[in-house]
Structure formats: structure tokens, C-alpha cells
Amino acid sequence: MQNKEFDILVVGAGIIGTSVAAELSRRGAKVGVIDKGTVGRGCSYGNAGWMTPCFSMPLPMPGMFLKSMKWLANPNSPLHIKPSLSLDLAAWLFHFMKAMNETQARRAVEGLVVLSQKSVDEYRKLGEKYPKTRFEQKGLLMVSRTKEGVAAAVEELEYVRGVGVTGKQMTGEEIMAFEPAFRPPMLGGVYFDQEAMGEPFQVVQAMADETRKHGGEIIENCELIDLEMSGGKVTKALTSQGEIKFKEIVIATGSWSKSLAKMLQLRIPILGGKGYAMIVPKLEKQPKYPIMFIEKKIAITPRENSLRIAGTLELVDQDFSITQRRVDNIKKGASELLYLPEQLQVEELWAGLRPCTPDGVPLIGYHNKISNMMLAVGHQMLGLQSGAGTGLLVADLIDKKKPFVDLEIFAPNRF
Template identity: 25%
Template sequence: MRIAIIGAGIVGLATAHALLDRGHQVVLVEPGGKQGRPTDGNAGWIAHTDIMPLTSPKAWRNLPRWLMDPLGPLTIRPAYLPQLTPWLLRFLLASSPSRIKASIGAIRSINGEALPAWKSLLSSLNLSSHLREKGILSVWRHRDDFLRAQEMIERQRRFGIEAQALSPAALAEMEPVLRNVEAAVLYPDACHVSDPAWLAADLLRLALERGAVHVAAQALGIDPRDGGIHVRTDGAGAEVAADRAVVSAGIWSRSLAAQLGDRIPLDTERGYNATYPQGSFGIGRPIMFEGEGFVTTPLDTGDRVGGAVEFAGLEAAPNHRRTDAMVQRLTRFLPHLESEPPARRWMGFRPSIPDSLPVIGRARRDRRVVYAFGHGHYGLTQAAVTAQMVAGLVEDRPGPVATEPFSAQRF
């Protein structure tokens, strides 16, 4: 079949290869140069060990403290609150114990297949050199907060996720530059990539070498007619004709889904980061600073600190005072950063769904259109397994993970 993939971020690119593997023709509809794509500046984690939705008790425990700080880990710009209110109401509904339990089950089902899917994809393309298997650390500034996290850690272990509590001496040996940390857990099976933008560039290059076509245009609409699917664009060719279509355009997917009868509660958690010259942090692996709202990663292109959540939509200008405040909080743990020169700053649009589950499934009005968007903080983690799920939906056969929990019609 001829399949149009709308969006060439990490999910769309992984999906292109899954479909090329099965002998389909692929057309990538992507304007290029779009500012704020998470693929171009995320933390680079394959965080398949995560199991908790954003609605978890941990998030609610930190929420009042975060909201009190206008430059803290989470903020809502007042002018955007009326537009965000429906999303917030769904977030509240997703916070019930039964909904959290269901979300945990769904997250584990997809994350449990995430790393094997990535290893298979990278190996098949001779791109395994992008993978950095050094584990991921979670650290706590206060031991009391670590003790409150024990239930979550034990639940991870029951899912078969290895979580090693580290003694102060073991932590000091592993990451000697860290300060003001009273507890730490190592997830030895977690990993990261060389740089997410580098990985995406290689996936695009190889997709084109394998015969995929890139249409450098913005998709404006999807019209099922004349026995096929027609993607309207703002490009010179105006339309892309296909047998099937995959909507994988991140936050920009919402309007396309609405045209197909699916009202998706999709909004953007604007994330900020700063990237310093390689080696500036002096760390050997990614670190989650629990309760602080940020993470660090030693990428091949530089040491990155990223995180924070800002709800302000797509149009508001970045507020890099948030980036500066995040870096300042990081100096509690890495005091030597005070003397480092300014870093490259970036802001991107995470496509977020209130229950922390992506939308992976068929469109309401036409089964020939498949959705693959809304991965929030897990776009890179879940991209390769999402691609396998999408390939199954396109061909009407079972994929590696049941798609029912991720259906667009669950709303």
C-alpha cells in the first residue's frame, strides 16, 4: 500500500521504517524546520522503566509547592487558563484510584515492549551505536521523600523492573560530583541515546534511502474519497494521495483528528532545557532529580538539563527565565556549574493527554486513518513499539501491544 505519514518526528520516522519493512510505500508529509518539535531537543531517554502517569500521588504531593513558584517545575500562564480548563478537568478525572491503576497497566504494557522494539529497529538499520546503556539514576534531596517513594519502587520491582537502592558510598563512587543527595536508586536497564536530533536525522536519511518520499509541506486536512485517502497540504502539489494515512504530528495532530470526528483532549506541556558543552556536568549517566521537576543527560552533543511544565499553548513566546531558574536549582546538586558559561536554551511542545496515554488507534470516521500521537514525556521511549502497533493496525493484524487502552474513542 501507499501510506502517507503526517509528521516526521521520532514516532513518524520509526513508523516509516516499520511500514517499509513490510513492503509498503511511504510518503512523509513534514514541512521541516518546525520550531518546538520535541524530537529536536528532548532529554534522549528511553525510559521504559517508568510506570506512573502524571496523575499519580507523587505529582499531586508536589503540585502545591510547584504552583506557588511562577518559575518552578509547573506553571499555567493565567491568560491560558480558560482554554486549558477542559484539559484540567479531564486530568482530575484521570486521578481516581481506578483510573490511575488502569493507566499504570497501559503504560507498563507499552513501556515493557519499548526497549526490545528499539534494539530491534536500531540493529536492523545498523544504528545500534546510538544507544547508551549506562542505566538511569533517580536521586532524592531528602531521605523522607525517598521513603515515601517506596511503594512506587516496589511496584516497579513487581513488574520485573530492576531498581537498586544505592548506599551513600556507592553513589559517591558512581557520581562523585553530586552534592546534597540523601538517597538514590539505579535503574541499570534504562538507557539513553547519543542525541535525539542525531538519531532522528539518521532515521530520516535511511528512510529516504529505502525509498520513502518526503513531501516538504504542512498537512491541512485529510479527505477520504475516491477509494483512497487524500492529504491536503499547503505545498505546491496541494494533495498527497494514499491508500492509508498515519497522523503522527504531535501537538499539531489535534485539528486533523477533529476533522475525522475525534475530539482529543490534547494540549502541550511546554518543556525547557539548557545544553552545556560535553562534560560540563561531570556525570556519567542520566539523572532524575525527584521532586525537582528536571533531569540531566550526558549527550554526545553536550550535557543537557531539561524538564519543567508550562501550559501556555503554541503561540506564547518562550519564557527562558524558567530555563535559568531550572539551571539555578541544578546548582544545588552540581555547585561547580555556577562558573560555567551560558548554555544553549530551547523550548519544545510536548503533546500531552490528561491520562498520560498516547492516542494509538483508528479514526472514528475512517478506519484507513491511524493515529499515533500524544506521547507526552515518552515520545522517544515509545516510538519504536508504537511503530509496530501502527503497522499492525494498518494491516489489520495483531501488534505487540493491545491498542484498546490507547483508542481515540476512549474520550
């Protein structure tokens, strides 16, 4: 690569980086995107494909203290924090505990719902242009076979209803009539009627296509190695393929952001929330709706000729290894709910690291220490559902437009 120059350089071509690049390119900026791998092969590759504003609750909700202690102790729980002596984990847990308060949770949910609803609108438009994204808005079922699970689903509905998410509580019988693919017994749950889904990898490819169509350039296998600073600004990126100059830079490096923070001596406490997804052949009794099995935290997404089953969140630091026990737990949980064949054939098994901030809210905006650098990282469990909205928000900030959501909750220098 010859040395390059752009108005805006975006680092990272996952759903966040490509959404930012697509929007800035549409607005006429000369945009370059670099990725150390290829487009959409990070955490955005194999996620459940949900675009679901109802899942805007941050991980550290009030009253979670005891639960999180259990996660530390139990390696089989759907959410697990691997105990370790690392200072990074200790700092992360400190901020996690601090964020478990009602005021913080309400503000987070409000901001994340706005970002997610904007995103759903954008994905609908994208789906009209790029049918391969398979955008569908038929709602989502959150179901349970236990009293506690049903109570948690209803609590979630009550929480997000106040900020414009719609849904209705259903009895077990109503759910069985609505979605006959379930194995009885079913106790109850909630149907969120406005939720959408799509093919996550295809959505990223569509955003990348939009970027190129509007004059942007995407450079793959190009790793950001260092940044040159002068007078409180970043002036140049040193990459594995040469130097790149720019006026502004947007960092969208997902769960890899911590090493970048070290490079710039900034505090960006992001750990990876490892999760697995497997593709299995279409079932004889294939569900029609995306399903959240609440007590097992398993996400099931029907696809045209297959089914995606995803789950678990294990807090790790750049560890992509696959733990068979956790994969088996996902299969077992899904087979309690659906008629899976005894010998389940797994067509694809994938692990991804959700970029998790301790307060469950992404970092979006200019960093107060570097005036031409914007962060768009830490989208944890909701990077797809809030990705397109993040693209609009970042573009508005670069264009000096009034942001459509209160920025304070997303402040990149809050830790």
C-alpha cells in the same frame, strides 16, 4: 510537487511519524511522510534522550489533586499549569482530575512499560546500524537530597517493579561512591539498571534514513492543510505542495494535533507541556549516568563532549516563548547537584512542547469515526522512550496482526 499517491501517508516527521514510517517501509508498504518543517525539528529535537521504561507513570497519578492545585498557583514550580479561562484548558483539567485513580494508573503503567521496553529493543538494533544515535544502556540514577524525594523514588520503583522494570534502592553514600560527580550531601535514591539513552535528533534521522532506504519518501516543508472525506473515510490530503492520495493515513503531529482535530471535528484534547533543554560544555566532574533529580524534576544527560540539562513542564497552548526565570531555575537546581561552573556557558537553549493528553496516555489506533485513519499522538514525556514501539504497534494494526499490548488504554476516541 506533482500530485502523489501512497499506500500510507504519515503526517509528521518527529520520532513517532518516522518510527511508524520506518517500520511500514521495512514491511514493504509504499510510504510517504510529510512534515510542515524538516525532519525531527519538533519536540523530538532536543529532548533528554532517555529511553527509560521506569518513567511510565502517567502525569495524573492518584493523590495528585493537591499537588496540581499548587502547580496552578506557583509559576516557579517545576510543573506549572498557567491559569486561564480557556474552555480547552477547563476540559483538559476535567479529564486530568478524572484520570487520577488507581485502576486507570495501573493500566496505563502496564501498557506504557510494554511499549517502552519494545522501543528500547528496537533502538538497540537501530544503534548497531546507526552508531551516530549513540545508544547506550547503562541505567539511570534517580536521586534526592530530601526524605520526601527518596520516598517518591522508592514509590516509583515499587510501582514499576510489578510490571518488569528492575532497579535497586541506594543510600546517599552508595550513590556518591557509584557516581562521584555529585556535590554532597546526597540522601539516597534508586538505580534503574536497564534504562537507555541516545541522541534524540540522530535517532529520528536514523528512522528517516531507514524509511528512505526501504523505498519511502519524506517530503519536507509540506503542511497538511485539509483532508477530504467521503463515506467515513479520508480520501485525499490537501497540502501546501499539492494533493496526496492514499489508502490509509497516520496522524503523528505531536502537540499540533488539536488543530487537526478541529479540522476533522474530533475530540483530541492535547495541550503542550513546555520544557527546556540546554547544552553546556562537558564538566570537569562529568557524570557518567543519566540523572533524574527528583525534587527539582531536572533531567541530566551526559554527552560525549557536553552535558544536556532539561526540565520544567508548563502547560500551554502553542506557546514556544522562553521564560528566563524558568531557565534560571533549571540551572540553579542542576548546580545544587553537580559542580557547574559559576559562569555557565550555554551552547544551545531549546524549548519543546510535549504533546500532553489529560490522562497521560497517548492516543494510538484507528479512530472509530474514520475507518482509514490512525492516530499516533499525545506521547507527552515519553515520546522517544515509546516511539519505536508505537511504530511497531501501528504497523501491526495496519497489517491486521494481533497487537502486542492491550489497545483499550490507548483508544483514540476515549475523550
